[in-house]
Amino acid sequence: MLLAATLLAVLTAEAPECPPTGAVMVVDTARHRLVLCEGGAAVRNYDVATGANGPAPKRVGWAQTPLGTFTLTQPRASRQFHVFIPLANPDPKRFSAWAIGVHGPQRGWENAGHVNVESDWTLGCVAVASDAEIDAIAAWVREKRARRIEVR
Numbered sequence: 001m002l003l004a005a006t007l008l009a010v011l012t013a014e015a016p017e018c019p020p021t022g023a024v025m026v027v028d029t030a031r032h033r034l035v036l037c038e039g040g041a042a043v044r045n046y047d048v049a050t051g052a053n054g055p056a057p058k059r060v061g062w063a064q065t066p067l068g069t070f071t072l073t074q075p076r077a078s079r080q081f082h083v084f085i086p087l088a089n090p091d092p093k094r095f096s097a098w099a100i101g102v103h104g105p106q107r108g109w110e111n112a113g114h115v116n117v118e119s120d121w122t123l124g125c126v127a128v129a130s131d132a133e134i135d136a137i138a139a140w141v142r143e144k145r146a147r148r149i150e151v152r
Helices: 002-012 113-117 131-144
Strands: 023-028 033-038 041-047 068-071 076-078 082-086 101-103 148-151
Touching (some): 082 131, 101 131
Antiparallel strands (some): 023 033, 068 148, 076 082
């Protein structure tokens, strides 16, 4: 019982609230957390780095992470980040030069671990600390057929 309570505390520590239904990825840009949600409950969470110039609630500029709800597309291999999970561009007027997604660490830094998420360095994407983490997230997206991400 103590192990279950401890595990629940770890899974929900500083995690944003999950939507009540479906398999949804939630990113809390203020807390630098990505949470995989199923049916309103957090099942995994990860530390993340976001855009070097912060979040962008209205219009994305250079190195800003867009806030809002977006469609996830299929994870794909990436020479630069190991795995890249693109977000579909919902509004070309708001987001020009769209290439935003969730990805692993930049090549050359794949063995740096948590250093990869200690500061915001991306051009607007959400990055996790390791190849193992992005592999697990991509597998979850495929298995659960997750198609929604909320970036707050």
